[in-house]
Amino acid sequence: MATAPPTLDRAPSPAAATPQDSILRPQAAALEAVEDVLYGSVAGVVGKYIEYPFDTVKVRLQSQPNTLPLRYTGPLDCFSQSIRADGFLGLYRGISAPLVGAALENSSLFFFERIGRDLVCASGYLPQDKPLPLSALWFTGAFSGAFTSLVLTPVELVKCKIQVPAAVEGKAPPPLRPISVVKDIYRHHGLRGFFHGGIGTLIREAGGGAAWFGTKATISRMFLDRRAQTATTFEEREELLAKPLPLWQQAFAGACAGMSYNFLFFPADTIKSRMQTAPIGQSVQSQTFLSEGISLWKQHGLRGMYRGCGITVMRSAPSSAFIFMVFDGLKTYFPLG
Template identity: 35%
Template structure:
């Protein structure tokens, strides 16, 4: 075991022979990776948000939510509100990959680490966490719009005043009229917390799994070009699992805050969740179902996490390889 740990630590002192893309390449490849992942994951995400924001009296579980969505809305119901998060995923991932690589360069300069020497895993986890905090300000308004559209059609839910949203622009217009720009950033606090923790583990886990797979291949340098599609799928899938397992309870609180005015039980009362505080909302979630309530919908989330994140990293990795040729 000590020998394996030493070998893995040695790998962290090397970097890929292919330098990471920079600038416009990061933005373009990250954008396309985000689009690929979002198309794969969105139906699962719709079920997740509906489970997170509904009681067991509305949906008995994942299969019941799937059945009701299909019966009441058909195939299109699973993709309700896709336009906004698709654009958001492209923007978020473009920023995430760009910021991730740029933060690594800042760390190199601050620590006088030459470009041919790889950063250690703690630095990579930290780079991912900082990039996640930055991304939160890009994705928060997008997720707010997405969650409202996903939850609005759940049986029994209705916007206060009888408002029915026609699409993303309808949601944005309503928020600007009733709450101003600040309304677009409802839930920004838990979003920042979720992205800082989750994206740190997302990038960190991806790098850690890649390095372990390279070590098993007997490679002496961290060269992702030596990894085939199966390895990238495994590393990307594990990254998605790590992101969701670590940040899911925060995501539940965030979703509850962002959909409080759409869910009938909250819209009709001055409940803690309706008032919008993070602590009050967390207490309301706990009171409703204890610790398990913070993990309602986790199963469907993990089911979508593996293929969606594998698709994202595969897209980014192979586009980067094409440019390096």
């Protein structure tokens, strides 16, 4: 994280706590939770507007059928065909559901990551007045992503159905609305249908969450350590460590975090997208994560698993940089407490 180390990886010191601190701590924790949800939602919406056209292209590349020839030869061809067919605004088709999803995803990620850090401290893993090691921060990222996947799976299912609607009798697919898609999914598949592709989302979010928060913390720690080396006294070192990172360092750490999140577990996202773009009403009983992965591997190999990866990693750099910058900036300059 780009804010001062105490907000990222330090726990409150019980030795320094006073009775008044103990009384206020539940209120402070509640305000921290509200900040995580509110500022995480704002950051997520900003990031989603930046990345959504690239995400639409990514999903369309991922969801191409196994049969050859492929409809799109690559990202640029997909962009070109999509703009010719629907105009540039067509790349924003179905953004209302993803905006809700982005708000839910990012608020959940930051909220559950904080809970993960609190649990690590409460477990006695290390003294509460010591900074959490990077290994613990990678764990809290995975913890956060695992819980966030439960929130995100239904939202991404609706998003994928809208981004890649099924053609009807060879005609151009009609535009879909989130409410109508939700009704159709429930009518054909019930509540369970909203969690189709959940295993892929879980793998992507748990692994990706670890990479996202872990990479951000690792690079931020590297910048802070380099800054601390210039100090000549202990007091000066603590003062330097307490200052937020410069804007460009925040952006660089956030961009690296986004790229690692998307690249490392991209195959899980590809399989998930293929599962979630199946036509509504089609039987999905036999369409498991494993069977879909085997089918894709047999047809296209490793290259098929990473179809659309380049454009995804490219769009994740500015998006993730802005998400962390907005979140950290709001937490630093507009605290609720």
